[in-house]
Amino acid sequence: DGGITQSPKYLFRKEGQNVTLSCEQNLNHDAMYWYRQDPGQGLRLIYYSQIVNDFQKGDIAEGYSVSREKKESFPLTVTSAQKNPTAFYLCASRNSRADNEQFFGPGTRLTVL
Amino acid sequence: GEDVEQSLFLSVREGDSSVINCTYTDSSSTYLYWYKQEPGAGLQLLTYIFSNMDMKQDQRLTVLLNKKDKHLSLRIADTQTGDSAIYFCASRGAQAAGNKLTFGGGTRVLVKP
Numbered sequence: 001d002g003g004i005t006q007s008p009k010y011l012f013r014k015e016g017q018n019v020t021l022s023c024e025q026n027l028n029h030d031a032m033y034w035y036r037q038d039p040g041q042g043l044r045l046i047y048y049s050q051i052v053n054d055f056q057k058g059d060i061a062e063g064y065s066v067s068r069e070k071k072e073s074f075p076l077t078v079t080s081a082q083k084n085p086t087a088f089y090l091c092a093s094r095n096s097r098a099d100n101e102q103f104f105g106p107g108t109r110l111t112v113l
Numbered sequence: 114g115e116d117v118e119q120s121l122f123l124s125v126r127e128g129d130s131s132v133i134n135c136t137y138t139d140s141s142s143t144y145l146y147w148y149k150q151e152p153g154a155g156l157q158l159l160t161y162i163f164s165n166m167d168m169k170q171d172q173r174l175t176v177l178l179n180k181k182d183k184h185l186s187l188r189i190a191d192t193q194t195g196d197s198a199i200y201f202c203a204s205r206g207a208q209a210a211g212n213k214l215t216f217g218g219g220t221r222v223l224v225k226p
Contacts (some may be wrong), residue, residue, distance in 0.1 A: 004155075031211065042201060042216030043156075050211055073159050090155055094212065100205070103215065104155035106133065112145065 005028065006091050013078075013085075021076045021108045031094040032074035033102060036060060036087045039105035043048035043090060049074055050096060058078045078110060085112045115139040120204055126225050131189040133168035133220045135202030138183065142204040145178060146214065147187045148198045159200075160185070197224045 004025040013019045020049040020084045023032065031050045035043035045058030048070040063082025068074055074093075088109050115136045124133045137145070143164050148156040162169045162176045162185070169176045175188040189196055199221050203214040 006155075029216050033211075033213075035216075040121070040218060042203075042218045043214075044216075045213055048211045048213065055212055093158075096212070100161060100212075102212075104148075104157070106155045107153070109153075 004091060004093055004103055006089075006105040006108050009106065009108060011108055011111050013110065014021055015112055016080045018077055018079050019085075020022045021078065021089055021109065021110065023076065023105060024072055025074075025091075025103075025104065025105075026072060026094045027095070028071070029093035029103070030096040032068070033092040033094070034058075034064075034066065034074070034076045035090045037090060037107075038072075038087050046089075047078065048104065085110060096106070115142075115204065115206060115215040117202055117204055117215050117217035119200075119220045121218070123220055123222045125192050125222065127192060127194055129155055131187075131190055131192045131196065131222055131224075133187045133189075133200050133202075133222065134171075135185040135187075136140065136183055137185065137202070137204045137215075139204055139205060139206045139215070139218075141157075141207040144205045145176075145185050145208045146158060146203040146205070147176065147185075147199040148203060148216075150166070150201065152198075176200065192222075192224050194224045195210075197222055198213065 034046040049055035144163040202217040
């Protein structure tokens with residue numbers, strides 16, 4: 001089955017610790033995205049990558065970092081510099097040559113205690 | 114920057130039609146999307162409309178676009194209990210770097226039996 005996987009579904013971390021959220025896709029999509037969702041709010045773009053070894057900041061990149069060493073993978077690290085990291089994180093991918101649709105993963109809910 | 118606004122909540126009886134409204138500010142928006150999110154899950158694309166269209170129908174879904182007023186609506190005919198979810202409107206501007214989407218805050222639809 002083709003799709004996007006995010007793991008884990010729930011993640012708990014202590015304040016001050018860095019944490020890395022996984023996003024993998026086997027859709028052969030070039031572009032990948034990380035969004036943050038807070039209750040009652042829409043999705044806000046953290047980072048995106050249009051090609052391997054390249055990525056760009058979105059609207060709320062402060063306190064986050066990413067890497068894109070492989071086409072299939074776009075991990076997001078939430079650093080201790082992120083002031084309010086507790087949120088639902090969604091990864092998406094898109095075939096930049098053909099589709100307008102961004103396909104979303106199931107999300108990871110991060111809770112910082 | 115771009116902004117997308119939606120009402121927060123809609124309650125509808127099973128079998129009735131639901132209409133979810135959205136306004137956007139970016140006059141260069143080329144594509145406008147409707148996504149559905151069920152509890153604890155990622156986003157599922159329901160439909161999208163290109164900015165040179167007024168209407169798009171897909172089974173129970175009808176999208177209306179008033180480009181002059183920058184108003185988008187999604188009508189769900191014969192609403193079912195399985196349609197209870199959060200619905201997000203999103204726009205993509207012509208100059209959007211990385212094909213970035215701007216999301217509204219979501220409309221929570223509750224279908225009562």
